[in-house]
Amino acid sequence: MPIYEYECKSCCHHFEVMQKISDEKLKVCPECHQESLNRLISASGFQLKGSGWYVTDFKDKPKKNVSESAVSGTSHKADDK
Ligand SMILES: [Zn+2]
Numbered sequence: 001m002p003i004y005e006y007e008c009k010s011c012c013h014h015f016e017v018m019q020k021i022s023d024e025k026l027k028v029c030p031e032c033h034q035e036s037l038n039r040l041i042s043a044s045g046f047q048l049k050g051s052g053w054y055v056t057d058f059k060d061k062p063k064k065n066v067s068e069s070a071v072s073g074t075s076h077k078a079d080d081k
Contacts, residue, residue, distance in 0.1 A: 005040040008032060 002021060007014045008029040017026065027035045 006037045007040055008034065009036040009038055010034040 001018045003016050003018050004025070005014070005016050006026055006029075008031060010029060011032040011034070013029055013031040015030070019025075025039045026037050029035075029037050
């Protein structure tokens with residue numbers, strides 16, 4: 001589950017929350033109860049999730065053409081039928 005960072009534009013309260021991707025984003029600040037939350041993209045969620053392949057792949061092959069063409073090739077085959 002990814003971790004999202006929120007920042008309140010009213011009181012500058014900053015916090016992180018674990019949410020499903022399908023969950024709606026939070027709007028109301030738990031501190032000042034204003035609808036002024038701004039969701040930030042948190043890198044920590046992706047690091048946890050992607051430690052298996054994303055980080056190593058990015059470091060070793062910055063082109064990342066190999067994995068992309070492999071993925072699109074597979075999906076094309078699926079689409080054809
Ligand atoms: Zn607030």
